[in-house]
Amino acid sequence: MRRRVTIYEVADAAGVSVATVSRALNGGRVAPSTRERVLQVAGRLGFSPSPAARVLATGKSRAIGVVIPDATGPLYGRMLRGIGLELAQAGYTYLVESSERDPGREGQVLRDLSARDVEALVLIGSGLGPQALAAMQGELPALVLVEREGAELAAPMVTIDNESAAERATRYLIEHGHERIAHISGPRRAGRERLAGWRRALAAHGLAPGPVEDGGFTEAGGYRAAKALIGQGGFSAVFVASDRMALGAYRAFREAGLRVGADVSVVGFDGLEFGAYLDPPLSTLRQPAQQLGQAAARAALAVTRGERPENVVLSCELVPRASVMEYGGGL
Amino acid sequence: MRRRVTIYEVADAAGVSVATVSRALNGGRVAPSTRERVLQVAGRLGFSPSPAARVLATGKSRAIGVVIPDATGPLYGRMLRGIGLELAQAGYTYLVESSERDPGREGQVLRDLSARDVEALVLIGSGLGPQALAAMQGELPALVLVEREGAELAAPMVTIDNESAAERATRYLIEHGHERIAHISGPRRAGRERLAGWRRALAAHGLAPGPVEDGGFTEAGGYRAAKALIGQGGFSAVFVASDRMALGAYRAFREAGLRVGADVSVVGFDGLEFGAYLDPPLSTLRQPAQQLGQAAARAALAVTRGERPENVVLSCELVPRASVMEYGGGL
DNA sequence: TATCGTAATGTAAGCGGTTACATAAGCACA
DNA sequence: TGTGCTTATGTAACCGCTTACATTACGATA
Incomplete structure (x- = not known):
């Protein structure tokens, strides 16, 4: 041995x-x-x-805990890479646990990670609400929130600029001559901000908001929302608040005999890999996942030093693809 | 505090x-x-x-190390979930590190994890060769190999039955009336075994092997290989050893004016998400990623107890989709 | 009743580092 | 040459557990 x-x-x-x-x-x-x-x-x-001996002697574990909502999410791998890269430079590691999108389980996971002596916790995506978190904060190490609600928690936040990105997406449609632009929205902060960006872009160009349907950030929800929009009509393009919902929307349009990219233009959000392989390929806004991870790790390292790091807001990149075409008469 | x-x-x-x-x-x-x-x-x-105190006192860290080739790989998230689930039941955790497909870095990562006192190491996918690993084995904790070469290392192995799965894929094409079936192959053990399965299925049905081209498990390689196959002709279907190569092959077929699912049938391998969204959706063999993870974790726990667990071989599930159609006259 | 085995509990020595404090050494200066 | 600093190094306590071994209590047995 x-x-x-x-x-x-x-x-x-x-x-x-x-x-x-x-x-x-x-x-x-x-x-x-x-x-x-x-x-x-x-x-x-x-x-x-021996790390154990060192931890015992110094009281610092040189590890931070990371909580993700879903181990299989395509963006989390990239975020973790960013986190790992940044932490390694400081001689730190991380422990990941997934809440599997179950708030109860997230509570468990937080306690568990905390019992494992992590010096800070990075909470990614939605989960326990701010009140629930606030209630636990006493028994937890310092938090860093990534793309999550909780401005009132006095924890550094790392987010993307959802509103600007959504505005960019909508503007992209406007630039292609679309004037009646619908929206498939999502819940929570991210959903609200993307909705706001859509509104802002329209307002900036003196356009009236088109119809809005909520899709709950799921494929099935996107399908239903698109169906509902089709029923109402009155738009030639849709800004969809997530690629996964866009997937459902594609299906709804196809079933309704509408060709995406021709009869209706679509922009998604997130920049997931499969978007490139859809027919037609989906225009989208790519989330800077790895940079989010790096920023989160930097913030976490800062809080372990007792600092109070600034919030970080990163922007998304427009990925133009064939799902958006010049306006040529809409629904 | x-x-x-x-x-x-x-x-x-x-x-x-x-x-x-x-x-x-x-x-x-x-x-x-x-x-x-x-x-x-x-x-x-x-x-x-205090975990640190406990580790120090007992010499057991209740943690295992996991090395993956690429943090963003779509299957690794699932594997890690399987690992996490299984370990949690035993009160263990894991530390992940990615080698980023760089053998040199993998050596680093192994040493690093080992210095962090993990009780066992799970190595996933390709990386350092068996000789290199053997040379390091003295300074490392017990290994568990997942989908990796190294039968000679006296380490428990968890793999999928590549050969049977490839045979199943090929048989699926044969069942659809195809008799001249090409293959786009990949390197290493996985590639060799899939090639062997393809051969076995053809032999079992008294069919002559069609042309084979290597695609190096990359999309670009799949594209090139398909181009080469198209040049040679003489097949109505292709078994492609990975979904990612199939993606390249789709592109090559499209450029050659061939309709996948009509002019040529295609079966991929891996079961990656995007396959469902290709046009036409790609038939494939789904890797049981989560189960691989669980099996690996069980093996790792066993070795920490000083046991010598049996190798595990899991099978893949055929996912039939529209990329395969009844033979109707080929190239 | 003396003796012994057994079960329950306590005492204290590590595990392998870090670090406050003590000590020693070297040097400048009067 | 003695005094006082500064700098380099050593000694040992401590971090929070586990566990071998010692101790105690108690019922069973002779």
């Missing part, structure tokens, strides 16, 4: 005390020549300090 | 010694009445044992 090389063995081999070894390794005051020797011996022996 | 409740405080409050508290909590011999009281007090005080 692998056996751990301890600091004592390094100390013996280098002919110094463990305190000196510890200092040499962690940048304390040591004579340069001694440091040199200790480092050399430590390297030769393959010494690597 | 949150302060940790220690076992001493519980002991005081319950009027017993710390040893008794520890035993009461971990199932040692304690009088039932005492255990009851201790548990009660511990609950009231909100005691949860």
